[in-house]
Amino acid sequence: MKVGVEGFTFDSAHYTRSSSERCLNIHGHTFRLDVEVEGEINPDTGMIMDFALLKKGVREVVEDYDHKVIIPQRDSDKVTFSGPFHKSVKTINYPEATTEYLALDIARRLYEKFGMKVRVKLFEGERSYVVVEHGEE
Numbered sequence: 001m002k003v004g005v006e007g008f009t010f011d012s013a014h015y016t017r018s019s020s021e022r023c024l025n026i027h028g029h030t031f032r033l034d035v036e037v038e039g040e041i042n043p044d045t046g047m048i049m050d051f052a053l054l055k056k057g058v059r060e061v062v063e064d065y066d067h068k069v070i071i072p073q074r075d076s077d078k079v080t081f082s083g084p085f086h087k088s089v090k091t092i093n094y095p096e097a098t099t100e101y102l103a104l105d106i107a108r109r110l111y112e113k114f115g116m117k118v119r120v121k122l123f124e125g126e127r128s129y130v131v132v133e134h135g136e137e
Contacts, residue, residue: 011030037054100132119131
């Protein structure tokens, strides 16, 4: 059985080495995240997971990406920023900072946090998304 929460948002910037030369420029998106966890109903509580705990855990993970420039680990020693602004960078341990790898990173962290099979649907903008499942089969 699955329970889920929807509509978490965060704003981040990244660059990607994709088919479009434009995407190699630093650019930003509003990402929307929907999360499901899978498990058995606990007979003592009647729930798979309390929605309040699920929401709190998702918010904690999302906060780490919000208003950051997300870069792949391999570029961490090559990227520098200077100027009259905060320099908040989130490094992910993947070869690119694509939406696919962001979804994998978020799913892995939520699985570690909850210890339950997790499914994330991460939207880049309004109509483009990635779906990732992480956990036992």
